[in-house]
Amino acid sequence: MSSMQNQFTVHFWGVRGSIASPGAETVRYGGNTPCIEMRVGESRLIFDGGTGLRVLGQTLLSQMPVEAHMFFTHSHWDHIQGFPFFVPAFVKGNCFHIYGAVAPNKATIQQRLNDQMLHPNFPVPLQIMGADLKFNDIEVGKPLEIGDIKVETALLNHPGEAMGYRVNWRGYAAAYVTDTEHFPDRLDENVL
Template sequence: MSRIEKQFNVNFWGVRGSIPCPGPNTVRYGGNTPCVEMQVGGKRLVFDGGTGLHVLGQSLLRQMPAEAHIFFTHSHWDHMQGFPFFTPGFVKGNRFSIYGAIAPDGSTVEQRLNDQMLHPNFPVPLQIMQADLNFCDVTPGEAIKIDDILVENAPLNHPGEAVGYRVNWHGGAAVYVTDTEHYPDRLDENVLWLARDADILIYDSTYSDEEYHSPKSPKIGWGHSTWQEAIKIAKAANVKTLVIFHHDPAHDDDYLDQVGLQAKEKFPGAIMAKEGMVLPIPVSAPLSEIVPVSHL
């Protein structure tokens, strides 16, 4: 087994929520919308296709032919707007398996990606892509096996619905939970289950508690959580590293610096998501120990 085939790394290509916000005040954390790549035992798993997917795609042009499994949490613009600009998707010989849950209106992830590339929204259709695209429907609560990688999922609390993912490989676990709103009176059981004893939990921390409950402009019902709630989840689920993610476009680098300091005081394993950040996960356990855990 090669060195790459023994590694489990999490790479951050887009960490911002809602809209891209490039500029001098977002240089250190980045302004691209969500895209997280996990390199797991020689396989490439990608979570969400915000504008960070374009940046990832440019890096893949040096590694052709490219192959990846792309998982969408949902189809709000900031999580799929990079897909039409994913250059490797237009290159014959590349292969991409694309996963997403069926939306409340019955549309599949293929239909939603297709629709965003139709006139008058986009000049060329999805069908112009020359790569081999294999679309797969995700059933909430039903695990997906990719060779010896186990990908679990659970529904999240978000307008229009969303799905969170947990990647298990040889005793290591990384969890991607974005675009979810916490409950006022309890911790979300689905999120706790996904995050259980995880090495890394990437969590939607768009707001602070003060912003969320602001008398002038409350964010209750907008479908996002806070960094304080992220810490509650991380502690309850025995998470090793909490990654504060999906930064509000109004939060500049200096603001995020302060959030990082406050979060670390409350939970030493808390870090702020930054574009270009790479987090390794230690692995050791044999495959026989990695089995689905019943939840739903």
């Protein structure tokens, strides 16, 4: 068994909210908008597609072919703006399983990612991406299984809705909970 099969690692490719702000002032925590990569055994899980996704994509070019599971918390601009610049998605032979909840307006994650790449917003449509993109609508509160990985979901307190994720594997766990407004008088049970 290789050492990667026994590892659970988290890499922060982007942590900023709203506006990417790379520069000398943001070196310590980074200046890209949200993108987190978890390597769980032999699986690669990616959370959100902010500008950090572009940087992750550049790194993945030396590791192709790539298969990964991409989870979106919601589709506010800072969480999806890196997706059109994710070069591995344009490369045939790569495979991305893409997950997101259906929005309050009934739009799927596929529709929302597609819409941001339509003219006049972007010059290249989603359909040009050469990788195998497998879109999955997920239900909040219903766990997902990826091999021996269990991904739990919970609704977050955020305008327009957002989803938090908890990844469980072989006694290890990591939660990705972003863009949730805290209550002044109590802890959010969904986050707990």
